[in-house]
Amino acid sequence: MHDTGTAPSPAPAHQQDPAPAPDAGDRSTPDARGTGTRRFGLPVATCLVMGNIIGGGIFLLPASVAPFGTISLAAFAILTAGAIALALVFGRLAARDPRTGGPYVYAREAFGDFAGFLAAWSYWITTWVSNAALAVAAVGYLDVLLPVADHKWSACLAALTLQFLPALANLAGTRYVGAVQLVATVLKFLPLLLVAVGGLFFFDPANLGPFQAGDEGPVGAVSASAAILLFSYLGVESAAVSAGEVRDPRRNVGRATVLGTLGAALVYLLGTLAVFGTVAHDKLAASTAPFSDAVNVMFGGSWGGTAVALAALVSMVGALNGWTLLSAQAPYAAAKDGLFPSAFAVKRRGVPTVGVLVTVVLAGLLTVYNYTAGPSGVFEVLVLVTTFTATVPYLLATAAQIYFLASGRRDRVDRRRLVRDAVLAAAAFGFSLWLVAGAGYAAVYQGVLFLFAGVLVYAWMAARKQRAADHSG
Template structure:
């Protein structure tokens, strides 16, 4: 039974208890009574989802899955179905609890502090590791415009600049984040649609290559390809994580999530299919700029490489802009509830500045490590680590929805059957992705989680000590 009183969002819940109930968000039925006014409407929230999903991934996607053959297109279809299922689950959860934090809020409200912490910790790792990976990938396209890859440290400095510029935009406030997101989303779709739609007119089935080009079974190839592809789909939860900044969040978060995910999936499918059908398979496997190769095949000349490189930089900058905000929102929500250090609660113009700063520093250190190692295998493992760490909060959020459905706490019982089927698909999808990430990625991902368990133990002990001292003081 929920409390009917008003509980401020900034008030931490007692240790070991679930988060405040949705009805405790008070008189505003849309959850708009937070300390900071919401500035994101449906268009910006949708752009945030699409902009974060369609980042650097689409420009690297065809070449990364080409070694598996056209069986990877099957993985693409399965992944799209799973991503849409996750989007629908996030929409239903946000309708029930429209607070900032996304999977963290849902897991904590259903299962308590420890589950919420694991969701927040895993998601936070995902965001800053993804930022490092995107920055490193963006340097490859920047090199087409300005030679920066001739020297390792020049490339490293370029990658660091690509991370810090979006961070500075975030420090300026959420209004500027939304403006950058809208502009970058609009600009990136012009060249993407050119390849996705125009490439179909140059499609040649003989260029597709073998169905299963690797030495794995078809099922194994689909799982392995899907694990890589998930990196390109990260961001499906963007609107839910930033729900505290969305106007009419109960209604707009779900709509923005589904519309943004479906739009991104359509662009991905058409774009990948067009590149597969325009660039010969043996050439695509070794390509470092598959969309540039596709445009050159379509129209001839070398101008395509420059145009697509510019589009890729715009896309990745917009993606880094949105991910930087998301990387700070989850630790902010957890710190507000006493599960992260209290410094993460500091905000300026609606942006958790400490979270942005810590995240960009960690991503920068990881970027420097990547360049010092000089190994492409390390980069690939990092991408797969994000698959594992992202799946943890996805699975916890899906489990929260299962909890609400089974316990009869769902918002709309008339949709019980439909929501149950969608949630089952999302749960199976999340577990399947964990398996497809591979042993090395799961191993490193589990190590990250175990470090988080130690952090949680320290914070919980400090919280308990303060409560004990407060009781002892007369």
């Protein structure tokens, strides 16, 4: 256990009860009966995981990996195995400590306040920057349905609206977040499954093209396509981060995490395979709308672009809804421990309202900046940073699981599953490390700067916590 120099407490973080009773100010407790405080069941928690994993990237993935040939499907299979291992580890961690905060809770309990703060800080950066990026990307799909991109301010207003509407659902309470997430997940998976299943009836092996299209060699081709696909599974932690809002979290968080990851993997693999088999390889490699091309081949006409744009827009609004909730959960957990400003610990109708509002403001400012900065590329740099910051909590959480297993803590380790849990934790840690490597040198370099900028915030909050302890003593 690392001594972070913060205020002493009756027991170190790693010796505290893994599932303390919710504090009096937490209105999301099982006994709460206020409007909007209904907790998520297994179906909604699963939709939260699936909806956050699958945003709009799925609609471009087949064309992105087509230049490497069908060998890229092997990369998909390897990444799916790594993502499932990570999902299983999160399920095990949540079963032992089912509190809101996910990776923050696990990292703090294993390694102390500072590690927990880094997990919460990096995750928070990821969520609000990603929300801005999702909204900007969604405007491109919206423009197919309504011409809004002709003028930058109309496009900016559309992007801000796409962020604001999911935030309203969050502020209305967890029951509305769950309802939006369930509807959005169903609406976006229907067309994706239509292509994935319907494409099997139009599948032509001649369209697949070469097994290996480039000159990289098998290992190089798998690695290169994996670098593109690596971040397709970000979001597996969604149920664990919101564990405090899930009914029977010790049982349902793990199930939702695994089911959501498997569901997303099924859509990814079947959808990519269907597009590979319906669109000629040469055309697919140059396509900017592979699912549209597949729909046009399957059903004729030229309405595929409109159909896919609508599905992508629904998909990204659902992702914005889920990520807005997650953006408030890690700061909420850290604020309850005195590591974030106390305002982040205020909950209304089961949702940390201040966290949601701050996310909307920061993401909104970044969105406005995107439309006013011109070709400076700073917005793109910020988005690139999130590819690194998103993986920091994964590394810390999987390292925490390894710590619990290696330390032999009886309250943390099921002896009957020790070997299996150790193998899964090692695989998940390796997968997380691979995610960091796949982010690239620039993302890691700039992401570390963002991460270390939080050290100043931690120093301030730790000092306040120490002063409060001194006064109370």
